[in-house]
Amino acid sequence: MDGGGKAAFAQRYLEHLRTQRKLSPHTLVNYRRDLDELAALTEGQDWTDLSHADLRRATARLHSRELNPRSIARKLSAWRGFFGWLSHQVALPANPAEGVRAPRKAKTLPKALSVDDAVHLVGSPSHAHAGPEPADLCNRAMFELMYSSGLRVSELTGMDVHYTKDCAGWLERDNGEVVVTGKGGKMRRVPVGSHALEALAAWLAVRETPRDGSNALFVTARGTRISPRVVQQRLKAHALRTGTAVNVHPHVLRHSFASHMLQSSGDLRAVQEMLGHSSIASTQVYTSLDFQHLSEVYDKAHPRAKSK
Template structure:
């Protein structure tokens, strides 16, 4: 297959994507650019004879040229689809892209608030006597930071208390009778108990004192303005608005409070296994990212305070 033939096959493939799959012109143009990239990398090579080794070499070249792993992964996906289609037009020994992976994406460190910023966020209250919605917000935000819950776990909590030794209710999670623990069902249907701190317990008590019955017949702990179980999206919106009013230095969403909980707890205790259990991580590898956050905090303190670390302006 010479260059002219490769161009012809590319044109046919893009035409079929447009007519049969009815992809948008923007998507078709993106596929076209990816195939043009393949043509550049392959040079005069016969596309029907490209091998896994060739595609791996092309991938390495893209990475060396500074393309990020996400872009490379998208190109590989486009090439894989093209060769799958081409195998139905001509004889190929195998799809040369099958099994070739993009370089690993660098692991992004989760964002976490500084301790002072987290405390300020929790202690910021609207002026005047709080209404039920404000009390609900306080309880939700305190519980997110106090116990490191996922927002889905928070929204799934019920007010059906379970006394010690009693049979658990058929729900995703609940608040224990004394308010000192929550029981949640996390990823993989793994259930765990998480302690609730003093400020969060006080906020929960204040909310439960005014919480109306749910209009949807549920036992949801946290309710929307319509009186139904609150959704994770609404929790996110309320927290964003609260953080803006509190003057938070960064955009705050529920996962930021979960990251802050883990980072601050690790800074204070150094107990990675305990943090793993409280977060509900199946693997310690998922929790170890917080050791990097902890080191960043220590490095910042060192750079600011140590006489030999101070840099001249």
């Protein structure tokens, strides 16, 4: 099979996709590009000569060009489909793309604020007027509690003022704790810091009884339980108002809590319990954050860290 034969088979396959599978012109353009790229990566080899090892090498070359793993996976899917079709046209010992996997996407570390930035964010007033409105006190209590106890936003918004039957979580001010139900229905107790307790006391002093019949700890001006989306919007607006440089969403406060706790205590098991992780592996990502922080300190401080 010469180069013309390869092109002819590729064209027949694209025609099959157009007429039998009714794929869109845009998708067909992508398939053609993927087949052209495979032909270039395998140079002059015939389609029938390509082996599993050849496809692995082609994938490795794409990876070396820093192509997104998701894009590589899409190309592999296109190649598997082509060779599956080709096996019905000519004799193939096996589908050479079968079993070839795209490289794993690099695991990104969760974003975390520095200690100073986190304290500034949750401790700064969110009002520009003379005194705090109820919504301002609500915001302060929510932000302080998320950072103080590492809560997920769903755990925060599902919390009640005190224990009631079938509630997902509740505040125990006398004990300085919150009880929350996390993923998988797992319940845990988490300490609440003094600043968060003070902010909660200020909020509870002005909080009106919810009109929706719930016992929600955090409610909107309409008297309904506050939603995760509203918390996200309020936190983002507050972060912009206080000049926080990064894009802050509720999970950033949870990440910051975990990172700062681990930096201070080094107790991975305790942080796992407070976060409600069922596996220690989920918590271990914060050891990378901690090491990243130490590396930055080393690079800035050690006289032999970098060449001048």
